[in-house]
Every structure is written in structure tokens, then in C-alpha cells.
Amino acid sequence: MKIKMPRGTSDIIFEKAAKKQYIERLAIDLFEQFGYRPIVTPTFEHTELFQRGIGESTDIVRKEMYTFEDKGGRSLTLRPEGTAPVVRAYLEHGLASKSLPAKLYYCGQMFRYERPQAGRYREFWQLGIEVLGSQDALVDVEVILLLIRFLEKIGLKDLELHLNSMGCLVCRKSFGEALRKYLKDKMELLCIDCKKRVNSNPLRVFDCKNKKCQTIMKKAPLISDFWCESCRGHFETVKSILDDVGISYILNPALVRGFDYYTKTTFEVRTPYLGAQNALGGGGRYDGLVEELGGSPTPAIGWAIGTERVIMATEELNINLPLSSNTDVFVATIDGAREEGFKVLNFLRETGVSADMDYGNRSLKGQMKLANKLRASYVIILGPDELKKGICLIRNMNTGDQSEMQTSKISRWAKGEFKSGKVDFNG
Ligand code: HAM
Numbered sequence: 001m002k003i004k005m006p007r008g009t010s011d012i013i014f015e016k017a018a019k020k021q022y023i024e025r026l027a028i029d030l031f032e033q034f035g036y037r038p039i040v041t042p043t044f045e046h047t048e049l050f051q052r053g054i055g056e057s058t059d060i061v062r063k064e065m066y067t068f069e070d071k072g073g074r075s076l077t078l079r080p081e082g083t084a085p086v087v088r089a090y091l092e093h094g095l096a097s098k099s100l101p102a103k104l105y106y107c108g109q110m111f112r113y114e115r116p117q118a119g120r121y122r123e124f125w126q127l128g129i130e131v132l133g134s135q136d137a138l139v140d141v142e143v144i145l146l147l148i149r150f151l152e153k154i155g156l157k158d159l160e161l162h163l164n165s166m167g168c169l170v171c172r173k174s175f176g177e178a179l180r181k182y183l184k185d186k187m188e189l190l191c192i193d194c195k196k197r198v199n200s201n202p203l204r205v206f207d208c209k210n211k212k213c214q215t216i217m218k219k220a221p222l223i224s225d226f227w228c229e230s231c232r233g234h235f236e237t238v239k240s241i242l243d244d245v246g247i248s249y250i251l252n253p254a255l256v257r258g259f260d261y262y263t264k265t266t267f268e269v270r271t272p273y274l275g276a277q278n279a280l281g282g283g284g285r286y287d288g289l290v291e292e293l294g295g296s297p298t299p300a301i302g303w304a305i306g307t308e309r310v311i312m313a314t315e316e317l318n319i320n321l322p323l324s325s326n327t328d329v330f331v332a333t334i335d336g337a338r339e340e341g342f343k344v345l346n347f348l349r350e351t352g353v354s355a356d357m358d359y360g361n362r363s364l365k366g367q368m369k370l371a372n373k374l375r376a377s378y379v380i381i382l383g384p385d386e387l388k389k390g391i392c393l394i395r396n397m398n399t400g401d402q403s404e405m406q407t408s409k410i411s412r413w414a415k416g417e418f419k420s421g422k423v424d425f426n427g
Contacts, residue, residue: 006122007116007122008114008116008121008122008123009121009122009123010121010123010308015323016311018321018323019311019314019321019323020125020307020311022321022322022323023127023154023307023310023311023321024107024127024307026153026154027105027127027150028105028107030146030149030150030153031105031129031146034142034146035103036103036104036105036129037103037104037105038104038105038106039086039089039104039105039106040106040108041079041082041085041086041088041089041106041108042079043078043109044076044077044078044079045077045079045084045085045088046074046075046076046077047065047067047075047076047077048075049077049084049085049088049293050065050077050079050080050081050084052292053083053084053087053088053261053289053293054080054081054259054260054261055201055204055259055260055261056200057201057204058201058204058207058258058259058260059204059207059258060080060081060112060258060259063113064112064113065077065078065080065111065112065113066078066080066111066112066113066122079108079110079111080110080111080112081110081126081259081304082106082108082110082126082128082130082304083128083130083259083261083286083302083304084261084289084293086104086106086130086132086302087130087132087289087290087293087295087300088293090102090104090132090290090295091290091293095132096132096133096296096298100132100133100134101131101132101133101134101139102130102131102132102133103129103130103131104129104130104131105127105128105130106126106128106129106130107125107126107127107128108125108126109123109124109125109126110123110124110125110126111123112124117276118274118275118276118277118312119275119276119277119306119308119309119312120277121308124307124308125306125307125308126304126305126306126307127304127305127307128283128302128303128305129143129146129302129303130300130301130302131143131300131301131302132290132298132299132300133298133299133300135234135287135299137234137237137241138241139301140234140238140264140265140285140301141238141241141242141245141247143283143301143302143303144161144242144247144267144303145245145247147269147281147283147303147305148161148247150305151269151280151281151305154310154314154319154321155317155321156271156280156310156313156314156319157317158271158272158273159269159270159271160250160269160270160271160272161247161248161249161250161267161268161269162249162250162252162255162267162268162269162270163239163242163249163250163251163252163255163266163267164223164224164252164253164254164255164256164266165223165224165227165231165232165234165235165264165265165266166223166257166262166263166266166284166285167223167226167227167231167263167264168228168230168231168263168264168287169288170228171223171226171227171228171231172203172223172226172263174226175203175221175223175225175226176201176202176203178221178225178226179202179203179205179220179221180198180199180202182220182221183198183202183205183216183220184198186216189213189216190205190212190213190216191208191210191212191213193208193210194208194210194213201260203256203260204258205217205220206220206254206256207256207258217254222253222254223253223256224253231264234264234265235264235265238265249267252268255267255268257282257284259286261286261288261289262284262285262286263286263287263288264284264285264287265284265285265301266282266283266284266285267282267283267284267303268281268282269281269282269305271313273313273316273317274309274312274313274316277309279306280305280306280309280310280313281303281304281305281306281310282303282304283301283302283303283304284301284303285299285300285301286300286301286302287300325374325375325376325377326354326356326374326375327354327355327356327371327374327375327376327377328348328353328355328376328377328378328414328418329348329353329354329355329376329377329378329379329380329414330356330357330367330370330371330374330376330378330379330380331344331345331348331355331356331357331379331380331382332357332358332364332367332368332371332379332380332381332382333357333358333367333381333382333383334364334381334382334383334384335383335384336384336387337382337383337384337387340382340387341357341380341382342357344380344382344392344407344410345357347411348380348410351411351414351415351418352418353414353418356374356376358370364381367379371397376397377396377397377398378394378395378396378397378417379394379397380392380393380394380410381393381394381395382407386404386407390406390407390408391404391405391406391407392404392405392407393405394413
């Protein structure tokens with residue numbers, strides 16, 4: 001039996017890998033433009049970080065974590081998300097003492113033991129940002145704007161921004177009580193899990209995938225009826241600035257994201273093109289998380305997108321991502337010219353040109369096929385006759401034009417062609 005990749009994981013190769021890389025580069029350029037700095041945290045953390053950070057009664061902590069004991073008897077967990085680790089790092093390295101807010105971005109794999117289906121995997125990639133240390137409503141708008149601009153830059157259309165406010169701990173308390181009261185009357189109709197949730201954390205009944213529970217929740221009280229003055233005011237400001245900057249949104253008071261840490265503004269971007277797994281990304285404020293993890297009260301906000309879902313959405317919309325050709329020049333050789341070709345290859349690379357050659361003893365025809373496959377812009381052909389004359393043949397793969405060039409002029413040609421875009425075949 002051949003060994004296959006584990007269920008819910010994927011090998012990202014060929015075009016998919018190029019698409020992933022394109023999306024990540026685009027995101028990183030945009031993050032940097034908006035003043036965000038990179039952070040890389042470990043792929044696994046102490047289990048307690050997620051238990052305390054995400055919440056004991058969330059589906060992620062109860063059912064979806066890859067938790068294991070290491071050889072030293074510690075309980076560790078492959079990170080199911082990036083926010084709690086960023087907050088842990090923020091506290092561990094005293095980032096609060098640096099200039100605030102801390103504006104950070106990350107890119108990495110996350111792990112959740114979910115039932116795999118299209119757009120839902122056990123290992124998947126996220127790109128995300130977190131801003132720690134500001135309660136300014138402008139920051140709420142900045143992060144939402146960044147999310148929308150990024151998805152638009154990729155070419156995605158018909159994006160739906162769902163917006164809600166989860167209120168602060170005060171509003172959440174009265175909301176929780178009202179929800180519990182509502183659910184207590186319907187106890188016998190709820191699934192076993194939700195029966196337990198009614199007492200421990202009634203908010204989490206919103207996450208249940210059971211049809212009966214979902215029907216009951218359609219008539220449940222909404223957080224919007226329990227916002228305190230200050231949370232209502234914050235939300236009004238966020239909405240009005242979003243209007244000013246021309247970001248449209250759908251108010252969705254039932255948007256209760258599956259983490260306990262959310263407070264105030266929460267949002268999710270959905271696409272009509274992905275079926276059941278329609279959330280491309282989501283996030284919100286988490287003004288209590290830094291304190292929950294041992295720091296002083298620090299407002300914070302962020303979001304993450306699922307890279308695979310973004311790629312799927314581009315495919316559904318037939319968006320041709322401008323994937324760059326990896327190879328500018330392919331060096332093809334005939335008979336005894338391989339070593340000379342290798343010299344030309346290295347010479348081109350030193351000039352800053354991306355260049356490649358065949359290492360599989362292919363015929364000239366085979367080498368041209370390979371150059372095509374690599375989407376090379378030019379092929380430099382070297383054979384014994386050319387070597388004797390100190391020249392090479394150069395073929396433009398887009399037009400099919402072929403001419404001779406003195407080997408000594410390759411560097412000048414390459415510099416002109418790939419830096420200024422000008423081709424000068426005769427040196
Ligand atoms: P999340 O909504 O759980 O939020 O995940 C963000 C995105 O990751 C989702 O919208 C989806 O595109 C992708 N995603 C989630 N689970 C899977 C999966 N099993 N397979 C494929 N893609 C998936 C968070 O993770 C929060 N930490 C976001 C955040 C940052 N909130 C504040 N700061």
C-alpha cells in the first residue's frame with residue numbers, strides 16, 4: 001500500500017502553489033503599505049492558551065483541536081487559529097512597551113479536526129492581521145477596509161460584508177441571561193450538546209449545525225437588543241465611517257462568530273460562489289483577550305482569511321491571476337555545448353535574470369518543449385557551430401523570432417531586456 005497524505009490535508013503544487021504565492025505576496029505588499037509588520041509564531045502552543053483564549057465551550061476547543069502530549073508530558077496543541085498565539089507573543093515580548101498600537105500580520109497553517117469537504121480542511125492556510133492597543137473606531141474601519149481592498153485587488157466580486165457588534169462583557173451578560181431564559185423553555189427540542197450549552201455558554205448554541213437547534217435560534221433574542229450606550233455608540237461610529245469610505249455592509253445581528261473572545265465589532269466576508277463554506281474571512285474586536293491571557297486591559301482587533309477559499313473563489317469566477325513566469329531565459333544546448341551553456345546560465349543568473357536549463361539529457365526538441373512548459377520568454381540556443389563563431393541563437397518564445405547574438409553581448413542584452421524592457425539583439 002502506498003502512503004497517502006492524511007485526510008483533510010493537501011499538497012500544494014504546480015499552478016495552485018503559484019496562486020497561493022501570488023495571493024500571499026499581494027497580501028504582504030498591502031499589509032506593509034498599511035503599516036503592518038510581520039510576526040511568526042510557533043505552529044504548536046500550550047493547550048491552555050487555546051482553552052483560555054478561544055473558550056472551553058467553543059466547538060474548536062471541545063472537538064476540533066489536534067492536542068497531543070509530548071515526550072516531556074506537556075499538553076500541546078497544533079494552532080487552530082492565529083489570534084491567541086499573537087496575543088501570547090505580544091505579552092511574552094513586552095510589545096505593549098513599544099509604540100502602540102502594535103500592527104502585525106501573519107501567514108501560516110492552522111489545524112482543525114473538522115469533517116473535510118470542499119473549502120474545509122484539517123490543515124489550511126490563513127493570512128491575518130491583528131492590531132493591539134487601540135480602541136479607536138477608525139482602526140475598526142482600517143482593518144475592514146484592508147480586508148475588502150485585498151479581496152477586491154485579487155479581482156473577487158459580489159463580496160458580502162456581514163457586520164455585527166458582540167457588545168462588551170456587560171451587554172453580553174444580559175444577552176446571555178435572556179438567551180438562557182429563551183432556551184430553557186425549549187430544552188427538550190435541543191441536541192445533547194446544546195442542552196449542556198444552555199447553562200455553560202448559551203451563546204454557543206448559535207454555532208450548532210443541528211437543523212432543529214438552528215430553527216430554534218432563528219427566533220432567539222439578538223445581541224443588538226442588549227447593547228449598552230457605549231457599545232451602541234462605537235458601532236454607530238464604525239458604520240458611519242464605513243459609509244464615508246464607501247464600504248457597503250449587511251447588518252447581521254445573528255453573526256456570532258465561533259470564538260468566545262469577540263467583543264464589539266465583528267464581521268465576516270462571504271461570497272455567493274462557494275456553496276456551504278462561503279466565508280472567505282472574518283474577524284472582529286477582542287478587547288478582553290489580552291487581559292484574559294494575563295496582560296493589562298488592551299483593546300484589540302483583527303481578521304484572518306482562508307487562502308484555499310480565496311483561491312477557490314478566483315477559480316469559480318474564472319479570474320486569471322497574473323502569475324509571473326518563473327523563467328525569463330531557458331538555455332538550450334546541442335552536442336558538446338552543455339558546459340558552455342552552464343556558464344551562460346550562471347552568467348545570466350548573476351545579471352539578475354531568472355534562467356534555467358535541462359538536466360535530463362533531452363534532445364533540442366525536448367528542451368524547447370520544456371522551455372515552453374516553464375513559460376520562458378526567451379531561449380538561448382548554443383551548439384558547436386555557434387561556439388566556434390562566438391555566437392548564440394536567441395529565440396523570442398512569444399513571437400517565434402530568432403536571431404544571432406554575440407555571446408559576449410548576452411549580459412548587455414539581458415540587462416536591457418529585463419530591466420528596461422528593450423530588446424537589442426545586435427548588441
Ligand atoms: P475564522 O473565521 O475561524 O477566524 O477563520 C478565518 C477564515 O479561515 C475563515 O473565514 C475561512 O476562510 C478559513 N478557514 C477556517 N476554517 C477553515 C478550514 N477548516 N478549512 C479551510 N479554511 C478555513 C479566525 O481564525 C480568527 N482567528 C480570525 C481573527 C483574527 N479574529 C480576530 N483576529
